Amino acid sequence: MTGWKPWVTIKAPWLFHFNSHRGNLMAFLFLRGRGELRKEIPDMAISKKVKNALNGASWVRRMFEEGEELKRLYGEENIFDFSLGNPNLEPPASLKKALKALADCPIPGMHRYMPNCGYSDTRQAIAEYLKEESGLPFDEKHVVMTVGAAGGLNIVLKAILDEGEEVIVPSPYFMEFKFYIENCGGKIRLVETHDDFSLNLKEIEKAIGAKTKAILINSPNNPTGVVYDQASLEKLGELLKKKSQELGKTLFLLTDEAYRRIVFDHIQLPIAFRNYPHTIRVTSHSKDLSLPGERIGYVAVSPLCEDVEEMIAAIIFANRTLGFVNAPALMQRLVAPLQRNSVNVREYEEKRDLFYNSLTSFGYEVVKPQGAFYLFPKAPIEDEVAFVKELQSKRILTVPGRGFGKPGYFRIAYAVDRKVIEGSLPGFKEVAEKFGAGKR
Numbered sequence: 001m002t003g004w005k006p007w008v009t010i011k012a013p014w015l016f017h018f019n020s021h022r023g024n025l026m027a028f029l030f031l032r033g034r035g036e037l038r039k040e041i042p043d044m045a046i047s048k049k050v051k052n053a054l055n056g057a058s059w060v061r062r063m064f065e066e067g068e069e070l071k072r073l074y075g076e077e078n079i080f081d082f083s084l085g086n087p088n089l090e091p092p093a094s095l096k097k098a099l100k101a102l103a104d105c106p107i108p109g110m111h112r113y114m115p116n117c118g119y120s121d122t123r124q125a126i127a128e129y130l131k132e133e134s135g136l137p138f139d140e141k142h143v144v145m146t147v148g149a150a151g152g153l154n155i156v157l158k159a160i161l162d163e164g165e166e167v168i169v170p171s172p173y174f175m176e177f178k179f180y181i182e183n184c185g186g187k188i189r190l191v192e193t194h195d196d197f198s199l200n201l202k203e204i205e206k207a208i209g210a211k212t213k214a215i216l217i218n219s220p221n222n223p224t225g226v227v228y229d230q231a232s233l234e235k236l237g238e239l240l241k242k243k244s245q246e247l248g249k250t251l252f253l254l255t256d257e258a259y260r261r262i263v264f265d266h267i268q269l270p271i272a273f274r275n276y277p278h279t280i281r282v283t284s285h286s287k288d289l290s291l292p293g294e295r296i297g298y299v300a301v302s303p304l305c306e307d308v309e310e311m312i313a314a315i316i317f318a319n320r321t322l323g324f325v326n327a328p329a330l331m332q333r334l335v336a337p338l339q340r341n342s343v344n345v346r347e348y349e350e351k352r353d354l355f356y357n358s359l360t361s362f363g364y365e366v367v368k369p370q371g372a373f374y375l376f377p378k379a380p381i382e383d384e385v386a387f388v389k390e391l392q393s394k395r396i397l398t399v400p401g402r403g404f405g406k407p408g409y410f411r412i413a414y415a416v417d418r419k420v421i422e423g424s425l426p427g428f429k430e431v432a433e434k435f436g437a438g439k440r
């Protein structure tokens, strides 16, 4: 118990004597800013690695938790919370109907253990969809059902990584990737994207070396909403072929496609399976069917992948031994017939339009996203943490770009009701005017 510190330290209680709403908010932000309201992690018997990770807590989680506190103080309706990418749309009505039907007429044994890769029927339905989409000879053995995309990423990384091997990740990026890679003994190697957040193939080429095992791309992207186009995926495929040959080993392309069906402007998302044989797709129904709490996703290994059967066996082994065992049984049954369905993506597109048009009219510099439900504008001042704090004073919650490896920017997650976006716009405008947005 050496070095124990209280969980909450408040060094300036006088600040709580403010009795107006604004006073409370300013006191809260002041203390937060000085780290005096931060929950500290006492010295305990936990691993140093985890302790470090906890002390550097995720910015998304931090902002989300601050938001929860602000909501308690001011009421939920008075906070404009864009911190967490938590889909606000309901799952398709057909899913709820099927859930009710299953509950009313249960299938004998439907709650039992199953093969670690998941139900054959579900994997077959997904394989048919993949075959049609890619033109490749997918069948059920190429599909492993997973506990969301997060579970899928962990088991794929576990299956491929030896201690110290590197995974290249274009930045800005979804920060959890770092932890997933480190969970499996690997090292993340970040590579900057271009200013428009497209893939920088020259930088990727420079980063590939003897320790490289894979590149992990995410399109549509969290945090930028950017979609990698066909040409860049073709070039990436060529580069990976060339480098695999030069290094005398196979490099893998891992594609996180958690937002695959959330695309706008009638674009067709390129199919990476067609551009590189050693491709493994990880995805889920968290976003397209609005089921993040149900933890259902899958991994699909290209039928053209080297040693495909061994690879799949390794992924199934990792699913079992990392303790996932198998993906949730009920959800596997429910998503099988919904492979061509999704929530109404146009609703996200309309919100993108409203937000993007408003922010750019206030002077913010924003790359127009073509998918997912995020905007990643440039902060009008270099210190985006200070900027995000200023937005908080208008009760707007966003996440500093450094939480995604890109200081100077901030992320807005707009999977929220339209009225939340509308309510926040005057605050965004005031802060833009204060800092002269667009002049940096």
Ligand SMILES: Cc1ncc(COP(=O)(O)O)c(C=O)c1O
Pocket (backbone or CB within 6 Å): 085, 147, 148, 149, 150, 151, 174, 218, 221, 222, 256, 258, 283, 284, 285, 286, 292, 296, 297
């Ligand atoms: C890029 C990316 N990958 C993976 C995940 C995890 O998805 P899931 O909830 O299906 O595990 C998320 C969740 O926000 C994400 O943004």
